[in-house]
Amino acid sequence: MTENEIAKIVFESALKVHQKLGPGLLESAYCECLCYELHNKGLFVEKEKAMPLYYDEVKLELGYRIDIMVEHKFIIEIKTVEELKDIHLAQLLTYLKLSDCKLGYLINFNVRLIKDGIKRVINGTLQ
Numbered sequence: 695m696t697e698n699e700i701a702k703i704v705f706e707s708a709l710k711v712h713q714k715l716g717p718g719l720l721e722s723a724y725c726e727c728l729c730y731e732l733h734n735k736g737l738f739v740e741k742e743k744a745m746p747l748y749y750d751e752v753k754l755e756l757g758y759r760i761d762i763m764v765e766h767k768f769i770i771e772i773k774t775v776e777e778l779k780d781i782h783l784a785q786l787l788t789y790l791k792l793s794d795c796k797l798g799y800l801i802n803f804n805v806r807l808i809k810d811g812i813k814r815v816i817n818g819t820l821q
Contacts, residue, residue: 774803797815
């Protein structure tokens with residue numbers, strides 16, 4: 695399955711979760727529900743995946759955690775904030791770089807329409 699195929703499923707699943715729950719809950723609630731939806735669609739899902747940092751071939755366990763990794767190649771970073779900031783984008787960009795993933799979504803569930811809360815990030819660029 696390609697990253698773009700995963701992205702479509704993630705978008706549809708996030709839409710379903712948002713329609714059922716609406717805005718205003720904690721990130722953990724959306725994370726659990728989104729993982730449930732993705733797993734039910736047959737995708738391999740890892741939540742709170744540890745992401746070490748390698749520096750001069752030394753593995754450093756610094757406590758970085760990816761909210762959701764799908765099929766070992768797609769990262770989802772979940773937020774519930776008034777508006778997404780550059781620091782949120784930087785966090786996802788860092789996870790993409792550390793994991794060698796090419797595609798991810800930054801999803802803010804604290805919006806009226808979920809399409810306004812999803813940012814697609816590819817190879818270090820926002821789309």
